[in-house]
Amino acid sequence: MKTAASVLSEGAEQAVSDLPPDAESLGVIHSGPTAVGALTKRAWRDGDELARICPNATALLSNAADAVGGQKSGARTQLYSLANLSDLERKLISEVLGEGEVAGVVALPDGSLAQIREAVLAGIWRVRIGSEPAHEYVEIGAIPQIVRRAATDLTSPDLVIGSAPDGAMNVLPVLAEIRERAHAWRPGMRAHVINLTLLPMSAVDLAFLQQSVGNGPVQLIFRGYGSCRVQATGVRNVWSVQFFNSMDNIILDTLEVGGVPIVALAAGEDFEDSAERLHEIIKAYFP
Known part of the structure; x- marks a missing residue:
């Protein structure tokens, strides 16, 4: 995603x-x-x-x-x-x-x-x-404080869930889970990870999911043998965390509900x- x-x-x-x-x-x-x-x-x-x-x-x-x-x-x-x-x-x-x-x-x-x-x-x-x-x-x-501030100040505290488009399969339950977890999360709590790679999600599901959570103000990338990309979504405390292999093919696609993902922290x-x-x-x- x-x-x-x-x-x-x-x-x-x-x-x-x-x-x-x-x-x-x-x-x-x-x-x-x-x-x-x-x-x-x-x-x-x-x-x-x-x-x-x-x-x-x-x-x-x-x-x-x-x-x-x-x-x-x-x-x-x-x-x-x-x-x-x-x-x-x-x-x-x-x-x-x-x-x-x-x-x-x-x-x-x-x-x-x-x-x-x-x-x-x-x-x-x-x-x-x-x-x-x-x-x-x-x-x-x-992590620089500017990352935490932007992820808090420039994101929405609520996730608005609209009507699913034709062809959607499982996106509405996933969105409901994201909204519930985002509302419940507090500093000090463990992050909740939703593994999109393992879920039966259609292309329509993924497109509507991205449209619903929106885009946030933070993008981080970690280079090594492969790479990891961490991006804030438009919903507060919701992050996209993706792992890629050396060919830049995605091998793990997740949404993480919590503070700045631990993979980004020293x-x-x-x-x-x-x-x-x-x-x-x-x-x-x-x-």
Whole structure:
């Protein structure tokens, strides 16, 4: 089931179809699969010189390493603005953090678009809001808060179920289940998963289901050997979660009723691992 976020502005359509957003659009340089690239070797000979030239970036990385080490999966996120960083410092931040497998776009109430990308270190995110001049920051947490806010503020609290079209088989009971579960769900409760792959749903059923739940403001994609696409629907607390194989064929199609799907969230052990790795990277840059 496709639930592309049609609430995004017309000018954002290209960004949506091109998920994950390219590194250039996020102000991120390509540093390959590891977080330590060649920038330092190319530009500086020692860590003292690097720290002297990039003091704000040095402080931000140190603070982020300490923050991610103490972060909890359900805790409030921590933000570090890039506004006071020079272009050189931004490049250093980008090289150290690298580009992970998770990226996405979020539509905002004012019509602007936010782009997010997780670093190679889980639980550390780069967020860019708007175009030039863009507001950019590093965020430490399970998922950027902007995702949760948009999924709550820009979705409907109710699911309106209309008359099923000719040829529909099982869509009305599924819609009734979604509405009941969405109304009953509260923070802290386990998510309820509806496996559309296993249900006897006709093409008419699926089309009416998509029409009924609508499109929401959040799209996330996770790249690996295959991919996972997580999209908010137009109904609050209802998400489309789809898994694809390496040929981009869908292998599991679900609707999840609850908070941000757990597949999109960094876990407690991720924070601990990322803190350890980031401290090691900082030592490599600033021996």
